[in-house]
Amino acid sequence: MQCPECQSTHVNKNGFNKGKQNYICVDCRRQFLDCYQAQRGYSDELKHECLTMYVNGMGLRAIGRVKGISHVTIINWIKQVGELLPSAYEPETIPQVGELDELETFVGSKKTKFGSGQW
Numbered sequence: 001m002q003c004p005e006c007q008s009t010h011v012n013k014n015g016f017n018k019g020k021q022n023y024i025c026v027d028c029r030r031q032f033l034d035c036y037q038a039q040r041g042y043s044d045e046l047k048h049e050c051l052t053m054y055v056n057g058m059g060l061r062a063i064g065r066v067k068g069i070s071h072v073t074i075i076n077w078i079k080q081v082g083e084l085l086p087s088a089y090e091p092e093t094i095p096q097v098g099e100l101d102e103l104e105t106f107v108g109s110k111k112t113k114f115g116s117g118q119w
């Protein structure tokens with residue numbers, strides 16, 4: 001286990017949060033869940049750049065090539081941001097239809113979710 005903030009391995013368990021193991025970094029006091037592991041190695045800045053390119057219409061594979069990261073990673077970021085800020089990043093303009101099955105599945109399920117409750 002490693003702190004996502006300062007990369008220290010000096011962390012303690014800190015109870016459970018929403019059913020997940022919660023950790024606290026002894027060095028910087030940052031609290032985090034073990035699911036943060038998956039995001040290690042990418043800065044918020046890089047994430048923001050990729051998402052900015054995405055909402056400006058760039059294809060996911062193109063962004064991945066430019067930044068040297070997996071387009072699957074970018075999809076995961078889009079999903080995360082989409083959950084946090086559904087209105088700001090509502091994917092009305094998917095770059096290229098058929099670019100990625102996973103993304104289409106995500107957008108489809110989201111539309112269904114929005115559509116069933118409010119219309």
Ligand SMILES: [Zn+2]
Pocket residue numbers: 003004005006007008025026027028029030
């Ligand atoms: Zn830390």
